[in-house]
Amino acid sequence: MLQIQDLSVAYGHRPIIRNLSAGPLLPGRVVSLLGPNGSGKSTLLKAMAGLLKVARGQVLLDGQDLTKLSFERRAQRVVYLPQSLPAAVHLRVFESVMVAARASDLDPHAQDASPQRILEVLGRLGIEHLAMHYLDQLSGGQKQLVGLAQALIRTPRLLLLDEPLSALDLNYQCHVMDLLAQETREHGLTTLIVLHDLNIALQRSDEALLIREGALVGHGRPDQVVTAESLAAVYQVDARVETCSRGLSHVLIDGLCAPAS
Numbered sequence: 001m002l003q004i005q006d007l008s009v010a011y012g013h014r015p016i017i018r019n020l021s022a023g024p025l026l027p028g029r030v031v032s033l034l035g036p037n038g039s040g041k042s043t044l045l046k047a048m049a050g051l052l053k054v055a056r057g058q059v060l061l062d063g064q065d066l067t068k069l070s071f072e073r074r075a076q077r078v079v080y081l082p083q084s085l086p087a088a089v090h091l092r093v094f095e096s097v098m099v100a101a102r103a104s105d106l107d108p109h110a111q112d113a114s115p116q117r118i119l120e121v122l123g124r125l126g127i128e129h130l131a132m133h134y135l136d137q138l139s140g141g142q143k144q145l146v147g148l149a150q151a152l153i154r155t156p157r158l159l160l161l162d163e164p165l166s167a168l169d170l171n172y173q174c175h176v177m178d179l180l181a182q183e184t185r186e187h188g189l190t191t192l193i194v195l196h197d198l199n200i201a202l203q204r205s206d207e208a209l210l211i212r213e214g215a216l217v218g219h220g221r222p223d224q225v226v227t228a229e230s231l232a233a234v235y236q237v238d239a240r241v242e243t244c245s246r247g248l249s250h251v252l253i254d255g256l257c258a259p260a261s
């Protein structure tokens with residue numbers, strides 16, 4: 001179970017995340033993290049992953065404060081996939097997933113980095129045919145899928161994914177969200193995913209967190225969080241959330257809200 005308590009994060013003297021509390025987020029659930037550009041989503045994920053100094057507050061995972069753990073112990077529990085992947089090195093896809101599996105390895109038996117397991121993870125993502133390709137010769141979307149393979153091979157307790165669908169086509173977006181839901185449920189992970197596509201958040205996440213200017217303004221079922229009112233308040237768009245013939249919620253954008261006079 002994940003609980004964020006009174007978290008504050010700053011860059012220098014500039015506060016970004018302000019006394020943010022959220023949770024509990026239960027294992028086995030996919031939670032979308034929503035909010036406008038610059039609202040602090042990546043900053044929140046980086047702080048939870050231990051990559052930024054936390055000015056105040058706690059991130060409790062099963063009662064343990066992640067902000068106080070050593071790098072190695074945190075790396076065993078938390079996997080963070082950044083928005084932009086590091087410049088691709090001249091490694092084959094297969095090797096890069098193997099390196100990722102061993103990255104957090106205090107206990108050599110903790111991660112199964114056998115060739116079969118690596119091929120299985122690549123296969124689940126539909127990219128086993130890329131196993132022997134070089135990372136620096138892949139397309140943007142293919143690199144993003146390899147990043148996901150590097151994350152999933154590690155079976156953490158907490159999976160933090162920053163816009164993991166941004167370079168993927170429609171088919172892969174659906175496929176990856178289905179796979180993440182399956183992995184999350186099967187392994188009892190807590191999965192937090194930054195998304196800009198509100199329809200994907202509505203239809204394929206179990207819960208949503210909505211932030212604005214570093215503060216939490218909504219948490220609950222996606223259809224309770226993504227509403228015409230919240231979209232007007234947070235994104236300044238004039239929108240409707242309607243239910244289609246299959247019973248799924250869709251956001252329809254009519255335009256920008258009229259500026260306040």
Ligand SMILES: Nc1ncnc2c1ncn2[C@@H]1O[C@H](COP(=O)(O)OP(=O)(O)OP(=O)(O)O)[C@@H](O)[C@H]1O
Binds near residue numbers: 011016036037043
């Ligand atoms: N390394 C940094 N140093 C100083 N300020 C930063 C740094 N990284 C981000 N910021 C600022 O922090 C604020 C929040 O940025 P962040 O990347 O967390 O937003 P975001 O919600 O993820 O945005 P986006 O949806 O555009 O990716 C922004 O105003 C940004 O300019």
